[in-house]
Amino acid sequence: MDRRLVIAIVVFCLLGIADAGYLTYVHYAGLKVACLAHGGCETVQASRWSKLDGVPVSLLGLIGYIAILLSLLIRTELGRAAGFGIALIGFGFSMYLTYREIFTIKAICQWCVGSAVFMTVLVVLTGIRFLRDEAPG
Amino acid sequence: MASRTKQKEAARAKRLAEERARQERERRQRRLRMIAGVVIGAVAVVAVAIAISSGGGGSHGLQTGTKLTATKASVNNVLAGIPQSGSTLGNANAPVTVTEFGDLQCPICRDFALGAENQLISNEVKSGKVKLVYRSLMTATGNGPNPSIFPTQQAAALAAGEQQKAWQYILLFYHQQGTEDTNYVNTAYLDGIARQVAGLNFSKWSTDRQSANLTGQVTTDQQLAASKGFTSTPSLTIQGPKGSAQPIVGDASYSSLQQAIKSVS
Numbered sequence: 423m424d425r426r427l428v429i430a431i432v433v434f435c436l437l438g439i440a441d442a443g444y445l446t447y448v449h450y451a452g453l454k455v456a457c458l459a460h461g462g463c464e465t466v467q468a469s470r471w472s473k474l475d476g477v478p479v480s481l482l483g484l485i486g487y488i489a490i491l492l493s494l495l496i497r498t499e500l501g502r503a504a505g506f507g508i509a510l511i512g513f514g515f516s517m518y519l520t521y522r523e524i525f526t527i528k529a530i531c532q533w534c535v536g537s538a539v540f541m542t543v544l545v546v547l548t549g550i551r552f553l554r555d556e557a558p559g
Numbered sequence: 560m561a562s563r564t565k566q567k568e569a570a571r572a573k574r575l576a577e578e579r580a581r582q583e584r585e586r587r588q589r590r591l592r593m594i595a596g597v598v599i600g601a602v603a604v605v606a607v608a609i610a611i612s613s614g615g616g617g618s619h620g621l622q623t624g625t626k627l628t629a630t631k632a633s634v635n636n637v638l639a640g641i642p643q644s645g646s647t648l649g650n651a652n653a654p655v656t657v658t659e660f661g662d663l664q665c666p667i668c669r670d671f672a673l674g675a676e677n678q679l680i681s682n683e684v685k686s687g688k689v690k691l692v693y694r695s696l697m698t699a700t701g702n703g704p705n706p707s708i709f710p711t712q713q714a715a716a717l718a719a720g721e722q723q724k725a726w727q728y729i730l731l732f733y734h735q736q737g738t739e740d741t742n743y744v745n746t747a748y749l750d751g752i753a754r755q756v757a758g759l760n761f762s763k764w765s766t767d768r769q770s771a772n773l774t775g776q777v778t779t780d781q782q783l784a785a786s787k788g789f790t791s792t793p794s795l796t797i798q799g800p801k802g803s804a805q806p807i808v809g810d811a812s813y814s815s816l817q818q819a820i821k822s823v824s
Contacts, residue, residue, distance in 0.1 A: 464809075468792055503594075
């Protein structure tokens with residue numbers, strides 16, 4: 423069971439890294455974001471909510487996914503707690519950003535929605551892994 | 560004898576069971592504390608992040624005192640000795656033209672103006688290699704509470720351009736840009752920026768900024784941006800003797816600007 427959970431967490435972390443990594447690259451290279459919905463991504467990326475105190479939120483997401491991935495290397499309860507805690511932070515902030523997209527910026531960026539979905543799946547997976555009461559031994 | 564041994568064993572088994580139950584209780588309590596700690600910690604981090612994000616960055620409207628003195632000195636310093644015509648900054652015969660589509664209320668434009676663009680002006684524009692043209696494209700203002708202020712606000716900068724001071728106005732605006740969505744741009748704000756522009760004839764500027772020509776220019780700029788498929792600010796086009804570079808979008812780095820300029824020079 424744990425093995426399957428770990429594999430699923432790795433897969434979603436890699437998807438998240440690809441998504442957030444792309445947005446971070448595009449931001450620093452000054453490129454246009456490839457966008458399915460008309461113009462939504464650029465509008466979102468150009469809004470002030472795309473940065474947190476000057477740091478692009480895509481970079482924060484990238485760091486988050488990598489941190490969840492690295493937490494798998496710590497094979498103790500602490501590692502599972504760290505993975506869940508980071509995913510929970512990512513999930514909470516993603517929900518806030520999605521709210522801003524819908525109600526304030528009024529534009530949707532599929533890369534951001536994708537990342538919010540990956541984070542939601544990760545909070546569930548890391549949550550199951552952490553909360554499952556495994557007796558020692 | 561056998562009965563005493565049995566009693567002893569039973570007592571031992573009971574003790575062990577109690578000990579196990581106690582350990583299990585402690586383990587559960589420790590886990591509960593850990594879960595609560597993780598959840599509370601995560602909620603706290605998210606709350607702080609939301610507070611920072613909602614609080615908005617940067618300045619909050621017109622500056623005064625030493626802060627304003629420093630801002631004016633910085634703007635005057637970067638623009639010193641560079642010719643201007645309308646919304647164009649730099650040598651009219653410069654081989655490379657960088658056109659920026661911007662919105663004065665857009666915070667990413669501010670980041671770009673105070674970062675990479677500042678370096679571009681200090682180096683390539685000052686040396687006469689590049690001329691920089693400012694054009695209007697509504698983004699942040701359109702998402703705010705009063706989109707109809709957009710032509711007025713952009714024309715205020717163009718009116719300063721009638722006196723070869725558009726870029727002083729643009730940079731002073733970006734330096735003192737208010738928080739997005741707070742409806743801070745009004746006549747007092749626009750007049751306030753104009754009064755900070757050294758050597759600007761205020762009454763001429765006040766008349767010019769009402770001109771239909773200038774608000775018409777804002778509309779033309781937006782149509783041009785639409786024809787290029789730009790929906791975001793800042794969007795930059797870079798043209799030189801070797802043609803056009805791939806447009807640059809967002810708060811680009813100075814090195815990516817340099818690369819694009821090099822590719823068309």
